[in-house]
Amino acid sequence: MTDDLRPDALTSAALESKAWPYEEARKLLKRWPDGKPAKNGEVEPILFETGYGPSGLPHIGTFNEVLRTTMVRNAFHALSDQKTRLIAFSDDMDGLRKVPDNVPNGAMLAEHLGKPLTRIPDPFGKFDSFAAHNNAMLRQFLDRFGFEYEFVSSTDYYTGGRFDEALKGVLRHYQGIMDVMLPTLRAERRATYSPVLPVSPATGVVLQVPIEVVDAEAGTIAFTDESGERIVQSVLGGQAKLQWKVDWAMRWVALGVDYEMAGKDLIDSVVQSSKIARVLGGRPPEGFNYEMFLDEKGEKISKSKGNGLSLDQWLTYGPEESLAFFAYREPKKAKALHFGVIPRAVDDYWQFRGNYPTQPIAQRLGNPVHHIHDGKVPAETLPITFGLLLNLVGVMGGDATREQVWGYLANYVPDASPATYPALDRLIGHALAYARDFVAPTLHRRAPVGVEVPALERLDAELAALPEGASAEDIQNIVYEIGKASFGEAGGFAELRDWFKALYETLLGTSQGPRMGSFIALYGVENSRRLIAEALARG
DSSP states (O other), X not given: OOGGGSHHHHHHHHHHOOSHHHHHHHHHHHXXXXXXXXXXTBOOOEEXXXXXXXXXXXXXXXXXXXXXXXXXXXXXXXXXXXXXXXXXXXXXXXXXXXXXXXXXXXXXXXXXXXXXXXXXXXXXXXXXXXXXXXXXXXXXXXXXXXXXXXXXXXXXXXXXXXXHHHHHXXXXXXXXXXXXXXXXXXXXXXXXXXXXEEBOTTTOOBOOXXXXXXXXXXXXXXXXXXXXXXXXXXXXXXXXXXXXXXXXXXXXXXXXXXXXXXXXXXXXXXXXXXXXXXXXXXXXXXXXXXXOEEOTTSOBOOTTTTOSOOHHHHHHHSOHHHHHHHHHSOTTSOEEOXXXXXXXXXXXXXXXXXXXXXXXXXXXXXXXXXXXXXXXXXXOOOSXXXXXXXXXXXXXXXXXXXXXXXXXXXXXXXXXXTTTOHHHHHHHHHHHHHIIIIIGGGOOXXXXXXXXXXXXXXXXXXXXXXXXXXXXXXXXXXXXXXXXXXXXXXXXXXXXXXHHHHHIIIIISSSSOOOHHHHHHHHOHHHHHHHHHHHHHXX
16 A cells, blocks of 8 residues: 555545545534434444435436435545444325326326325336335435445334324424424415324325324324314324425434535525424534536426436446546536536546546545545556547447447557456447437538548548558647648638548538547548548548
8 A cells, every 4th residue: 555545644635635525524523523422322323314205206316416425425434433324315205296297197196196105006007106116216226336325214214103202392392393484484375384294084195284283292283184174183103294394304303314415406495494403402414505407408307307317318328437427526516417418427537537546645535536436446447538439439330339349449459358448348338329329310421622622632642651550649640730731821721620620520420529540540541541532422
């Protein structure tokens, strides 16, 4: 182990690092400078929580919160030897307010509006309830990444009595909670607002009705149900749930949550829930507010609309690490999340990974790959960028195969094989899929015009004269010199970049592309000359 990777050196650097996971982790050191106090004689772990509302299918935004929280948890481990836990909490006792746009059997779901999600049939017909289906989807993609977490169901905790004492506390402090919430509500909402939502014994619907505290210590309330009948009922054992801001605060206090992040759209909710947590005699957790992912139109991604990418969609076109890289960068900046960002995320991830081994420890701790791999960054490197791979597959056509791609790579990469470069082999699969679905439909190779024609003819002649085994750099120099020779001359290229743009548009069918020297070396000189001949023939 080198000196700068010793545990003491790592801890020292982490205490000063400006990487956001370390900045967040230091909040927990400040929260419990002497360690979290023991409870009932047992050491209490630092508790991280993430929340999920299973009213719709989980999407990358849901995954992103668990990923970022895990990064903070890992950063904390570098600063402290205190034990930690991560709870992925599903608000599956919420009443279904509207039918999501992206699920089947909407008419059936409409018949169960207002009921807890765990008491609504699964529209997919696979699980015991709609919540069970969506919870399973959540756990499936969290497990795919190997997250260490504990799944918690709100319904299990309510019906199993885990929240009973906390619910009594809500009734004891009912007026204090109302004093926090009522000033934040419109007049008409204030008239009917209640922190406690009883479950109708007649219909099973989660009722939004005013309640009266009958006996806080016994946990009983009174309310008027849908039929107009006055009902006296317990709030314990799943017979009621809390309005979500109150529920959030109750959960923080009941479970002893120390850290939970939330989207920027929940800033006001965090403020109100924090006040309620203090009313209940607890301490709100540390955390920060991240910006939201946006779709291609700049709109917030929604589970019910289904306008974001699913995890499976991203992983069809890019590896898991590229998604983690995208999530890590600039968490407080809104970012468009659509298919077009995937190639850049792939190449940026590998660029940062390639830089990691030679960086001093302070820079390593600020490198996204350090947090993606929890400091255990794999050694394998890539001999080719994903962008160049996409250009290759694009000119090969929609019926290109993995074996054919490896054949071309032999022109460019010594000892090119899946065994030598397993990560590259996986990337070829992503490139084939991305090129098939997004590149091929947009390719249009135009005919060369004007000065482009003699420039391409000269390029063809120069390539024909190249000795066997010419390097990508040799070819790039030729390309550059051809453009430079006619740059600024009467009838020549107005700017040097016009030459490169002409190459992309006439040979590759795109408006931007790779270093042409690298592409020609990869695709092969004779194959590249054929592209030039086809372009000239179109003229």
